[in-house]
Amino acid sequence: DGGITQSPKYLFRKEGQNVTLSCEQNLNHDAMYWYRQDPGQGLRLIYYSQIVNDFQKGDIAEGYSVSREKKESFPLTVTSAQKNPTAFYLCASRRTSGASYNEQFFGPGTRLTVL
Amino acid sequence: GQQLNQSPQSMFIQEGEDVSMNCTSSSIFNTWLWYKQDPGEGPVLLIALYKAGELTSNGRLTAQFGITRKDSFLNISASIPSDVGIYFCAGQAQGGSEKLVFGKGTKLTVNP
Numbered sequence: 001d002g003g004i005t006q007s008p009k010y011l012f013r014k015e016g017q018n019v020t021l022s023c024e025q026n027l028n029h030d031a032m033y034w035y036r037q038d039p040g041q042g043l044r045l046i047y048y049s050q051i052v053n054d055f056q057k058g059d060i061a062e063g064y065s066v067s068r069e070k071k072e073s074f075p076l077t078v079t080s081a082q083k084n085p086t087a088f089y090l091c092a093s094r095r096t097s098g099a100s101y102n103e104q105f106f107g108p109g110t111r112l113t114v115l
Numbered sequence: 116g117q118q119l120n121q122s123p124q125s126m127f128i129q130e131g132e133d134v135s136m137n138c139t140s141s142s143i144f145n146t147w148l149w150y151k152q153d154p155g156e157g158p159v160l161l162i163a164l165y166k167a168g169e170l171t172s173n174g175r176l177t178a179q180f181g182i183t184r185k186d187s188f189l190n191i192s193a194s195i196p197s198d199v200g201i202y203f204c205a206g207q208a209q210g211g212s213e214k215l216v217f218g219k220g221t222k223l224t225v226n227p
Contacts, residue, residue, distance in 0.1 A: 006157075041219060042118060042119075042121075042217040042218055042219040042220060043158075045214060048214065090157050090158070102145075102146040102148070102207045103160055104148075104160075104205075106150075106158045106159070108157045109155070109156065111155070
């Protein structure tokens, strides 16, 4: 089955530690996205990538970093510089051509709790 | 960043009732998408709209792309308990093909 996987589902870290969230897709999508979701809020864009080895900052990139070394993978690192990292993190992907290229498909999410 | 105005924020209805929610923007959108999110899960795409005036159905769900291209509506008919969740609208603004803009969601509660 094609889809997007995020691991782990729940992640606990101590304050001051960097942590990397995994996102893998086998949909052959070129573009991938990371969003942060806080209770009662919409989705806020952290970083996105249109193509391998290239990525752009979203609206709330401070304290986060990404890499895009493979088409299938777009890991997100939450660094110690992120002031309030506890949140639900969602990865998404989409095609960049074709009739429905605007449609983003989401993974199941990772809930990060910083203690 | 830009956000969509989604209303209502929450709805409490009885099973069997119909539901309506909408999203509005101050700018023109080329695409409107409607997602549903269950607690602790990622959003699932319900309906995609690409043309002004377009009316699309997915089972008991019907969505419309407003003719002004600045709004969209989602209707759920004959609600059932599994309709519970948060419904998000999202749109691709004219000239903004790389990113989607999201509403803050409508939380739906269905009483059996």
